[in-house]
Amino acid sequence: MIAHIVLITLGFYTAKEEKECWTPLEGPIGSVTPSTRGRPHLIMGMDIDYPPYAYLNEEPYETKADVDSVVGVGADMLHAMAKMCDFDVTITQAHWADCWGAGEIGQGLKEGWYHGCMTYTHAAGVRNRYMEFSNSWAILNKPSGLIAKLVEGKPAVKGDDNLDGKTIVDVTGWAPTADTLYFVKNQCTDAKYEGFTVVQGDDIDLGASASKAKGPNDRALLAVLDGHADAMWIYGDQAANYQCNDGETQDGYSCELWSGFGETFAYVQSGMFGWMYNGTTVSLSKKGSGVAKILDECLEKFLPSKEFHDVCKIEHHNHNQLSTCIPNKHFHDDPDYHPADPEHSPFMFPTKDLGKGGHSCSTGYCTCSE
Numbered sequence: 120m121i122a123h124i125v126l127i128t129l130g131f132y133t134a135k136e137e138k139e140c141w142t143p144l145e146g147p148i149g150s151v152t153p154s155t156r157g158r159p160h161l162i163m164g165m166d167i168d169y170p171p172y173a174y175l176n177e178e179p180y181e182t183k184a185d186v187d188s189v190v191g192v193g194a195d196m197l198h199a200m201a202k203m204c205d206f207d208v209t210i211t212q213a214h215w216a217d218c219w220g221a222g223e224i225g226q227g228l229k230e231g232w233y234h235g236c237m238t239y240t241h242a243a244g245v246r247n248r249y250m251e252f253s254n255s256w257a258i259l260n261k262p263s264g265l266i267a268k269l270v271e272g273k274p275a276v277k278g279d280d281n282l283d284g285k286t287i288v289d290v291t292g293w294a295p296t297a298d299t300l301y302f303v304k305n306q307c308t309d310a311k312y313e314g315f316t317v318v319q320g321d322d323i324d325l326g327a328s329a330s331k332a333k334g335p336n337d338r339a340l341l342a343v344l345d346g347h348a349d350a351m352w353i354y355g356d357q358a359a360n361y362q363c364n365d366g367e368t369q370d371g372y373s374c375e376l377w378s379g380f381g382e383t384f385a386y387v388q389s390g391m392f393g394w395m396y397n398g399t400t401v402s403l404s405k406k407g408s409g410v411a412k413i414l415d416e417c418l419e420k421f422l423p424s425k426e427f428h429d430v431c432k433i434e435h436h437n438h439n440q441l442s443t444c445i446p447n448k449h450f451h452d453d454p455d456y457h458p459a460d461p462e463h464s465p466f467m468f469p470t471k472d473l474g475k476g477g478h479s480c481s482t483g484y485c486t487c488s489e
Contacts, residue, residue, distance in 0.1 A: 144206075146408055148231050159206040159413055163402065164213025164227060165193055165237040168334055168371020170360055171435030172238040172399065177367065192433075192440055193238040196256055196401060199430045204417035210237070216292050218403060221319060224249040225292075228405050235404035240354075241397035244298040251406050253414040256422065257398035260443045262466060263295040263303060264355035265388040268343050269480055274387045276350050278470050278487040279307040283314035288348035290339045291321035299394035300352055306390050306469035307487035323347050334371045336361070341376070344383060355389045355466030358483055360436070381483040389484055390469035399443075423447045 217227030218236035320339030461476030
């Protein structure tokens with residue numbers, strides 16, 4: 120009784136507070152103060168090696184704060200959604216492997232270091248057994264491709280190859296995941312692939328070449344260039360996204376290595392959509408977390424808006440997302456909006472159509488006849 124009176128006197132307890140129970144609107148995270156503002160506060164993670172979706176500002180810097188935050192399309196989308204739908208968001212740098220690892224949920228999402236991770240494509244297969252995806256802000260925008268080594272300008276694996284007996288290297292921790300190669304068809308023959316073996320890039324001993332790699336995409340590409348694998352299972356636009364300006368360096372991938380696009384390596388298959396359920400999503404989170412529900416309710420309001428169009432028009436790495444975002448009436452009123460075509464977005468089209476866009480192995484996208 121005495122202790123109870125002392126608590127009342129010190130202001131730690133009142134009858135009014137007992138009646139006004141407070142309920143958090145987001146899942147709890149250890150050592151993080153939950154929101155008491157009557158609206159959710161989400162902590163979301165993304166890495167810095169996936170331009171234009173997730174990266175760091177590059178020099179020359181305008182202010183010393185330019186490298187304090189992860190930037191890119193993913194951050195733009197979520198900040199704009201938070202403003203429209205009245206929730207708070209903090210975006211933190213995270214390792215992709217702590218979101219999704221080698222065939223299973225990453226430690227960060229499993230243990231609740233953050234509510235979700237960003238810019239993930241909704242793939243078919245293993246991820247759905249561990250994770251929940253929000254809906255997508257993009258059209259089906261991330262078709263897969265197969266990269267092969269070029270020898271005197273000719274691909275070591277032809278476009279019409281069914282991959283029987285071939286070794287395919289998967290980019291560890293990245294989509295498209297290894298199991299999804301079974302869901303796509305050859306875009307020259309319309310036949311499914313068969314008889315292939317998939318290996319993880321991070322499991323290959325690259326020997327002396329290992330020092331050239333800054334991340335899993337580099338390691339998988341080196342496996343192909345050094346002859347440890349016949350082809351690489353990868354996003355169809357990854358090589359284009361990894362092209363750097365003269366003198367530029369990146370923390371997550373080797374600009375020098377990817378500068379061989381169209382010279383030392385090229386896509387021999389492109390435009391394979393069968394591995395995915397949806398385009399680039401707002402969030403990837405632990406299954407049952409409820410994060411997708413919070414964001415999907417907002418996304419339904421956000422997608423038809425002028426604010427969505429404006430975010431899609433922001434330039435990152437010298438291009439915007441107008442042809443990638445799900446178009447609404449504001450897109451069709453914009454003279455800068457043009458749907459994808461084989462010349463400018465070859466990764467979106469099947470290999471058999473790339474000749475129409477003027478492509479060949481020398482541009483990084485081989486045709487079926489090469």
